[in-house]
Amino acid sequence: xxxxQIRTNDVSDLNLIGAINAVKREDFVDPSDVSFAxxxxxxxxxxxxxxxxxRDFAKLAQAAKLKIGDEVLIVGGxxxxxxxxxxxxxxxxxxxxxxxxxxxxxxxxxxNLLTLSEVGEKAFDAIFVDGGVEYVPTKWGDRxxxxxxxxxxxxxxxxxxxxxxxxxxxxxxxxxxxDAQPPILTELSVAKEFVF
Numbered sequence: 001x002x003x004x005q006i007r008t009n010d011v012s013d014l015n016l017i018g019a020i021n022a023v024k025r026e027d028f029v030d031p032s033d034v035s036f037a038x039x040x041x042x043x044x045x046x047x048x049x050x051x052x053x054x055r056d057f058a059k060l061a062q063a064a065k066l067k068i069g070d071e072v073l074i075v076g077g078x079x080x081x082x083x084x085x086x087x088x089x090x091x092x093x094x095x096x097x098x099x100x101x102x103x104x105x106x107x108x109x110x111x112n113l114l115t116l117s118e119v120g121e122k123a124f125d126a127i128f129v130d131g132g133v134e135y136v137p138t139k140w141g142d143r144x145x146x147x148x149x150x151x152x153x154x155x156x157x158x159x160x161x162x163x164x165x166x167x168x169x170x171x172x173x174x175x176x177x178x179d180a181q182p183p184i185l186t187e188l189s190v191a192k193e194f195v196f
Contacts, residue, residue, distance in 0.1 A: 011058045016066075019088035020058060025051075028081040042183045045079030047099070050183035052130060056153065056162070057082065061128065063164045063177055064151045066091045070125040073143065075113055076185045077130040083107065086128070094119070098187050113187045115139050124148060132160055132182035134189055141165065141172045153182045 011017065026037040028051065033043040042050040052060070061082070066072060068090030074082050078097035086093040093107060096119060100110040111118030114137050123145040129152035140150055150165040150172070160181050165174040 011062050013062050015089060016058070016062055016085075019085050020061075022088045023081065023084045025054070025081060028079055028084070045081065047078045047080065049076065049079040049097070050131065051079045051081050052153075052182055053180075056178075056180045056182055057085075059178055060151045060153065060162050061085065063162070064126040064128055064149050066126055071122075071145075072126045072128055073116070073119065073124045075116070075127060075129045075140075076187070077128070078108075079130065082128060082130050091126075094124075113185060116143050119143060126151065129153070129185070131185040132180075133185055136163075136165070137188070141167060144172075153180050155182070155184060 026034050028045050029037045030044040030046050036043050038054060040053050040055060042053055045051050064072065066086060066089055070091045072086050072091045072093050074093055074095045076097055077083055077095040078099055083093045083095050095108045096111050096113065096116060098110065098113055109118050116139055124143055125145055125148050127140055127144060127150045132153045132155040134155055136152060136154060144150060144167040146167060148167045153160050153162045160179060161176045162178045162180050163174045163176050165172045
């Protein structure tokens with residue numbers, strides 16, 4: 001996976017590559033999908049969430065520019081893989097997901113993905129969204145520290161763009177870093193309206 005899917009897709013952060021190498025992806029994959037753990041497909045985790053493809057995860061994680069001790073919030077990360085990699089990298093990872101899963105671990109919070117209200121007023125160095133969204137809630141920017149990064153794949157009209165938002169002087173600016181087709185976090189889907 002490292003040589004054929006990660007390095008060949010412009011992931012060059014050696015600390016991140018080392019963390020990805022240290023975490024066994026198959027440990028987080030549902031037994032029915034374990035043979036596809038390293039394939040370029042979204043596979044179901046043991047907790048039911050779909051994991052990002054290895055390439056998409058690595059490129060988006062590199063954009064987060066995490067350092068040892070950084071506080072990172074993983075939105076929709078019940079699958080656990082992202083949290084394990086970021087912890088191996090030395091970051092302090094917190095997972096917020098909508099499921100009330102008692103077995104998810106001490107760094108897990110069940111809550112509202114839209115408002116992030118369960119994290120209170122805490123601010124993060126990075127917010128990593130572990131799945132695609134059809135829109136970016138404004139509340140997410142409020143939870144970033146100055147120079148904090150929000151890494152998310154936004155899917156509009158079937159086209160997914162991985163974006164990095166950076167907070168500077170209270171404002172968010174963004175840039176697109178690659179195209180992707182991730183699994184969508186259903187809690188953040190735009191309601192479809194009937195049209196003629």
